[in-house]
Amino acid sequence: MASPAADFSKTGSGDAAIPMVSCTISEIREIIAGIRSxxxxxxxxxxTMGFFHQGHLSLMRAxxxxxxxxxxxxxxxxxxFGPDEDLNTYPRDLDxxxxxxxxxxxxxxxxxxxxxxxxxxxxxxxxxxxxxxxxCGQNRPGHFRGVATVVAKLFNIxxxxxxxxxxxxxxxxxxxxxxxxxxxxxxxxxxxxxxxDVDGVALSSRNSYLTEEERAxxxxxxxxxxxxxxxxxxxxxxxVKIRRLMRRTIGQNYLVEMEYARIVNPETMESVxxxxxxxxxAVAARxxxxxxxxxxxxxx
Amino acid sequence: MASPAADFSKTGSGDAAIPMVSCTISEIREIIAGIRSxxxxxxxxxxTMGFFHQGHLSLMRAxxxxxxxxxxxxxxxxxxFGPDEDLNTYPRDLDxxxxxxxxxxxxxxxxxxxxxxxxxxxxxxxxxxxxxxxxCGQNRPGHFRGVATVVAKLFNIxxxxxxxxxxxxxxxxxxxxxxxxxxxxxxxxxxxxxxxDVDGVALSSRNSYLTEEERAxxxxxxxxxxxxxxxxxxxxxxxVKIRRLMRRTIGQNYLVEMEYARIVNPETMESVxxxxxxxxxAVAARxxxxxxxxxxxxxx
Numbered sequence: 001m002a003s004p005a006a007d008f009s010k011t012g013s014g015d016a017a018i019p020m021v022s023c024t025i026s027e028i029r030e031i032i033a034g035i036r037s038x039x040x041x042x043x044x045x046x047x048t049m050g051f052f053h054q055g056h057l058s059l060m061r062a063x064x065x066x067x068x069x070x071x072x073x074x075x076x077x078x079x080x081f082g083p084d085e086d087l088n089t090y091p092r093d094l095d096x097x098x099x100x101x102x103x104x105x106x107x108x109x110x111x112x113x114x115x116x117x118x119x120x121x122x123x124x125x126x127x128x129x130x131x132x133x134x135x136c137g138q139n140r141p142g143h144f145r146g147v148a149t150v151v152a153k154l155f156n157i158x159x160x161x162x163x164x165x166x167x168x169x170x171x172x173x174x175x176x177x178x179x180x181x182x183x184x185x186x187x188x189x190x191x192x193x194x195x196x197d198v199d200g201v202a203l204s205s206r207n208s209y210l211t212e213e214e215r216a217x218x219x220x221x222x223x224x225x226x227x228x229x230x231x232x233x234x235x236x237x238x239x240v241k242i243r244r245l246m247r248r249t250i251g252q253n254y255l256v257e258m259e260y261a262r263i264v265n266p267e268t269m270e271s272v273x274x275x276x277x278x279x280x281x282a283v284a285a286r287x288x289x290x291x292x293x294x295x296x297x298x299x300x
Numbered sequence: 301m302a303s304p305a306a307d308f309s310k311t312g313s314g315d316a317a318i319p320m321v322s323c324t325i326s327e328i329r330e331i332i333a334g335i336r337s338x339x340x341x342x343x344x345x346x347x348t349m350g351f352f353h354q355g356h357l358s359l360m361r362a363x364x365x366x367x368x369x370x371x372x373x374x375x376x377x378x379x380x381f382g383p384d385e386d387l388n389t390y391p392r393d394l395d396x397x398x399x400x401x402x403x404x405x406x407x408x409x410x411x412x413x414x415x416x417x418x419x420x421x422x423x424x425x426x427x428x429x430x431x432x433x434x435x436c437g438q439n440r441p442g443h444f445r446g447v448a449t450v451v452a453k454l455f456n457i458x459x460x461x462x463x464x465x466x467x468x469x470x471x472x473x474x475x476x477x478x479x480x481x482x483x484x485x486x487x488x489x490x491x492x493x494x495x496x497d498v499d500g501v502a503l504s505s506r507n508s509y510l511t512e513e514e515r516a517x518x519x520x521x522x523x524x525x526x527x528x529x530x531x532x533x534x535x536x537x538x539x540v541k542i543r544r545l546m547r548r549t550i551g552q553n554y555l556v557e558m559e560y561a562r563i564v565n566p567e568t569m570e571s572v573x574x575x576x577x578x579x580x581x582a583v584a585a586r587x588x589x590x591x592x593x594x595x596x597x598x599x600x
Contacts, residue, residue: 025484029486037339039337121568122482123428123429123430123431123478123482124426124427124428124429124448124478124479124482124483125426125427125429126424126425126426126427126483127424127425127426127427128423128424129423129424129425130423131423148424149483152483153482153483153484156483156484156485156486157484159486178423178424179424182422182423182424182453183424183426183449183452183453183456184325184453184456184457185456186329186456186459268421
């Protein structure tokens with residue numbers, strides 16, 4: 001594995017080489033077939049919507065550690081955005097993304113067009129069940145259908161041995177684990193921990209939407225989760241009381257509007273009434289116009 | 301490729317050897333991985349619900365011709381049966397099926413249990429769109445969702461290069477082509493012609509339900525399709541008139557109840573008003589309690 005220093009030497013400048021970039025499905029299939037001609041090859045996929053932060057980079061690093069060939073896909077997936085959501089304003093910066101991926105020694109970036117992924121006449125969707133109904137699924141109908149569909153497509157295009165997702169999107173990770181098992185994809189799904197800013201805010205490409213004043217409010221989500229963890233550590237088991245505590249911590253003012261604060265089973269995303277085993281505390285709130293989510297595994 | 305005579309010699313008796321049988325997903329994955337260690341291997345899959353007739357055998361023969369390793373799956377898929385349909389009475393005869401597959405030189409039969417395919421907690425479905433709404437989709441809600449889901453699973457388990465389906469189930473074939481393209485499965489879908497009995501009746505495992513009296517009525521479906529073909533050959537282009545002709549030919553009596561008679565686009569299954577290019581004439585009727593379907597490509 002090349003160290004960052006070795007990367008720098010590739011271009012003879014201070015920058016790492018950017019990875020190969022492929023925009024078409026047929027081209028990426030050909031590249032992967034070439035890689036697969038070595039039976040020892042281990043292909044890792046990091047599916048992303050781009051605008052990389054340290055959370056994405058931690059997934060690439062994990063893939064780089066485990067796999068001989070690392071593919072990062074960069075695709076802002078229209079199917080997972082609702083009609084009133086931020087598809088058009090979602091932040092994009094491909095040049096910077098490729099440089100950052102290069103520094104993590106990523107081999108290949110798959111950057112398809114919307115037309116390549118959803119050509120005219122496209123009409124098949126992967127529909128997750130109960131796991132996609134609560135939490136974010138309740139406020140974003142169709143969101144997880146879009147996620148499951150694009151990930152199924154990426155699995156079929158790239159046929160990775162391993163695929164890497166962030167725990168920040170805990171319900172997404174659970175949906176993908178479920179889909180991968182249910183549809184018998186021969187892919188190992190790996191979920192990596194949330195990367196946080198110094199004040200506890202979970203890194204998210206959407207944090208770039210926040211004004212300075214809004215950003216100052218953002219830590220309330222993690223504070224609510226820590227309060228829940230603390231309460232459980234002190235013996236509280238009643239999910240209703242813990243949820244109330246989270247709601248109180250998030251509070252409400254002209255900038256902050258809570259969407260949900262739940263205690264759920266980490267695999268099924270079903271609400272649990274009592275924290276008698278490991279559970280997931282999950283919160284969503286709007287800070288200004290920006291919807292943020294966060295979560296924390298808590299154990300009695 | 302072994303001839304039937306060569307097959308017989310395998311066992312030294314009058315019977316061909318039966319293929320390997322695998323009932324678990326992990327075992328079949330292991331077998332296929334072994335086959336794939338030869339990079340020249342070409343894996344063909346014939347997905348079936350068993351109770352083989354010459355239609356199934358023609359698919360196996362086509363797969364045998366094209367592929368180095370032929371897998372036949374035998375699975376009566378609960379997800380594609382409606383609550384009032386014939387899941388429990390669907391005909392089954394595994395011993396005979398294995399012998400027949402052996403004569404076609406099939407390498408491996410995949411015969412999973414329902415629990416292996418839909419384990420506890422199963423909750424992900426592949427949902428085809430408009431293509432699955434008309435024709436059989438209208439009378440069998442959820443049917444094509446069940447078909448698309450199990451075929452997606454079989455594609456992921458067996459990872460075939462080619463998969464073989466019969467034109468008798470024309471809408472099913474169209475749904476699977478669409479799904480395979482939409483979800484980027486790296487599988488070539490091959491659809492083979494209908495095999496018919498001497499009186500024109502399309503072979504179907506469900507024909508075994510028919511009493512002698514009912515079986516005598518069954519040719520009306522094909523007769524209606526031939527009448528449509530004849531009318532088009534004689535210059536008729538108006539789908540309404542052709543449909544009327546098909547309905548008249550099927551007729552109605554205490555044994556025969558027509559379900560639909562349509563002229564559709566062979567790829568999209570959308571109704572076409574005018575037969576100005578190749579179209580699919582498709583009919584469904586109940587003969588007694590047995591639902592039969594048939595279709596014919598007709599060209600102006």
